[in-house]
Amino acid sequence: MKFRGCSGLIATFAFALLFSTLSTNVTMANGFYQGKTIKMIVRSAPGGGYDFYARIIARHLSKHLAGNPKVIVMNMPGAGGVVAANYMMSRAKQDGTEIAILSREAQIAQRSGDAGVKYDLRKLNPLGSAASATFLVAMAKDHPVKTYKQLKESKTTVLFAASGPGAGSYTYPALLRQDGFPVKIISGFQGGASRFLAIERGNVHATANSYESTAKAIKELGLVPVLWVGAKRKELAGVAHISEQLSSKGKQFAALMAAPLAAGRPFYTTPNVPADRLKSLRAAFKATLMDTALLSEAKRSKRNVQWTSAEEVDRVNREVLGASDDVIAMYKAAQKRPKLNYKKLPNVAGPITKIKKKGKRITVGGKTFKISGKRTKIMVAGKKAKRKAFKVGMECKVMFQKGKKEAAMVDCK
Numbered sequence: 001m002k003f004r005g006c007s008g009l010i011a012t013f014a015f016a017l018l019f020s021t022l023s024t025n026v027t028m029a030n031g032f033y034q035g036k037t038i039k040m041i042v043r044s045a046p047g048g049g050y051d052f053y054a055r056i057i058a059r060h061l062s063k064h065l066a067g068n069p070k071v072i073v074m075n076m077p078g079a080g081g082v083v084a085a086n087y088m089m090s091r092a093k094q095d096g097t098e099i100a101i102l103s104r105e106a107q108i109a110q111r112s113g114d115a116g117v118k119y120d121l122r123k124l125n126p127l128g129s130a131a132s133a134t135f136l137v138a139m140a141k142d143h144p145v146k147t148y149k150q151l152k153e154s155k156t157t158v159l160f161a162a163s164g165p166g167a168g169s170y171t172y173p174a175l176l177r178q179d180g181f182p183v184k185i186i187s188g189f190q191g192g193a194s195r196f197l198a199i200e201r202g203n204v205h206a207t208a209n210s211y212e213s214t215a216k217a218i219k220e221l222g223l224v225p226v227l228w229v230g231a232k233r234k235e236l237a238g239v240a241h242i243s244e245q246l247s248s249k250g251k252q253f254a255a256l257m258a259a260p261l262a263a264g265r266p267f268y269t270t271p272n273v274p275a276d277r278l279k280s281l282r283a284a285f286k287a288t289l290m291d292t293a294l295l296s297e298a299k300r301s302k303r304n305v306q307w308t309s310a311e312e313v314d315r316v317n318r319e320v321l322g323a324s325d326d327v328i329a330m331y332k333a334a335q336k337r338p339k340l341n342y343k344k345l346p347n348v349a350g351p352i353t354k355i356k357k358k359g360k361r362i363t364v365g366g367k368t369f370k371i372s373g374k375r376t377k378i379m380v381a382g383k384k385a386k387r388k389a390f391k392v393g394m395e396c397k398v399m400f401q402k403g404k405k406e407a408a409m410v411d412c413k
């Protein structure tokens with residue numbers, strides 16, 4: 001009896017030990033991400049293509065990572081995606097809990113030394129891309145220009161809505177402008193939706209954007225695609241390729257711009273992520289893009305999903321970062337903003353009656369203006385100043401471009 005009692009005790013102890021071992025193994029299998037939250041950074045405002053891919057992946061990524069971490073999405077627009085890339089480089093946690101979808105042109109902005117670029121894509125860790133991309137130029141339905149050839153031969157200036165240098169919405173019309181097309185860029189828009197709205201209102205005539213983000217506007221607003229570059233799409237049959245109307249130098253520039261489209265929705269995590277954790281993230285990213293639930297959701301949204309490996313994203317980055325100085329000089333020339341003649345701009349004058357967001361919004365003469373830290377020239381008492389210098393009651397003259405809410409210049413006494 002004592003022996004059997006001892007056996008029962010041993011059996012109980014053995015079961016407890018087995019349960020403890022299994023529990024430990026489960027914890028080890030769940031690993032680092034158990035109980036963690038992954039932050040998904042989006043380089044643009046809500047509602048566009050980048051935002052769509054970030055959110056659809058955020059909804060399905062957790063089940064493909066051991067430990068099933070929570071995934072939250074945060075939009076971080078600014079400077080054509082530079083703000084988000086700089087954040088990932090220097091401020092984000094470097095432990096694999098922060099992921100970002102960055103601009104497809106981030107490597108071009110880095111190679112050309114665009115203002116504000118502090119990131120290095122050779123140090124950020126790519127996870128892969130969620131889709132190949134096609135870029136196009138689309139015109140307002142009631143604009144007389146209906147073809148690429150007509151755009152080149154237009155006798156009147158065509159106004160393009162864009163975000164800012166470094167973004168495709170700016171770079172493609174800049175290429176056309178440099179190559180002799182009658183194009184003027186109106187920058188400062190955040191997200192494709194705001195640009196489409198400006199076209200619908202008649203404030204601008206066209207924009208450059210990804211096909212995936214423009215397809216709905218083509219259908220609902222009647223936008224007319226006149227040229228494309230990147231991945232070929234059956235929906236654009238009969239529309240001219242960008243190279244058809246470009247000079248030889250323009251074609252070289254277009255080839256540089258086309259390279260990143262192979263990895264048109266690139267995702268990255270930060271530097272210094274442990275190798276095993278990075279491997280898990282890349283495997284989970286791939287599995288997520290092959291998840292039948294995600295694919296069904298993307299199909300219903302009429303979005304293209306195509307996994308591209310981290311190695312391919314890295315290859316494209318290094319190819320662009322190794323571009324010749326001549327091609328980069330062409331790119332830089334295309335990025336230059338035309339100088340504004342402030343004296344000829346429409347304006348309002350009066351006291352500042354309201355200040356919001358630490359000077360990012362001011363109200364003068366009953367109108368509220370956005371104040372950019374880079375694009376808006378601010379003068380106070382005849383000297384250059386920053387937004388923090390604004391005071392309620394200060395007498396100011398605000399100059400702005402027609403159809404834009406962002407001030408070009410604010411001159412205060």
